[in-house]
Amino acid sequence: MKILFALSIALLFVITPVYGQALSDATGLVNRLDVQTGGHTFEVKTTSNFDIPNFEFNKDEKKLTLYISSGLENNLGEVSLPQNLLGGNLTFYLNEQEYVPHVRTNEKISFVTLNFTGIGDNTLDVVGTEYLSGLTEMTTDTSPDFMPSVDDDEESIYTTIIVALLIIGGIVGAIIIAVKRRK
Numbered sequence: 001m002k003i004l005f006a007l008s009i010a011l012l013f014v015i016t017p018v019y020g021q022a023l024s025d026a027t028g029l030v031n032r033l034d035v036q037t038g039g040h041t042f043e044v045k046t047t048s049n050f051d052i053p054n055f056e057f058n059k060d061e062k063k064l065t066l067y068i069s070s071g072l073e074n075n076l077g078e079v080s081l082p083q084n085l086l087g088g089n090l091t092f093y094l095n096e097q098e099y100v101p102h103v104r105t106n107e108k109i110s111f112v113t114l115n116f117t118g119i120g121d122n123t124l125d126v127v128g129t130e131y132l133s134g135l136t137e138m139t140t141d142t143s144p145d146f147m148p149s150v151d152d153d154e155e156s157i158y159t160t161i162i163v164a165l166l167i168i169g170g171i172v173g174a175i176i177i178a179v180k181r182r183k
Contacts, residue, residue, distance in 0.1 A: 048078065050077060053067060059131060066126070068124060069120070073117055075116050076113075079111070081109060083107065084133045088130035
């Protein structure tokens with residue numbers, strides 16, 4: 001009887017219907033773009049009603065290019081750009097035409113609000129006057145002496161051991177609970 005009750009409760013949670021609503025112009029798709037340059041990784045965060053399927057960063061030109069794909073006529077987005085990735089005076093180009101979005105900055109980020117029209121594919125170029133502000137460029141050979149290197153084989157072994165211990169712990173826990181319920 002207890003098992004049937006538990007199964008009926010479980011099915012209640014599994015079969016619960018989900019009601020959705022149509023996407024609107026204000027829907028926020030979040031993208032976290034990891035820009036790797038100069039031996040550092042920077043996270044550029046975007047929230048928008050369009051998708052960013054790809055991006056490129058050119059350190060020589062101090063330029064970040066966002067490839068935008070939109071199914072809506074009115075596009076709205078916000079971009080949080082780390083100052084130490086690209087800073088100084090920022091210039092924006094939307095589809096190779098100069099574009100002036102609303103930009104707010106502090107010592108850590110530039111917060112850019114985008115508002116433009118156009119269904120389909122668009123390209124946004126962000127060009128800065130400063131690159132790696134406050135940081136030094138590291139080569140791929142540069143690694144701190146205090147950081148031990150772990151090769152992929154060792155990491156794979158550690159991951160396998162941890163997963164195996166978790167599975168064994170789960171099985172032992174289930175056996176203990178079953179034995180206690182029988183008493």
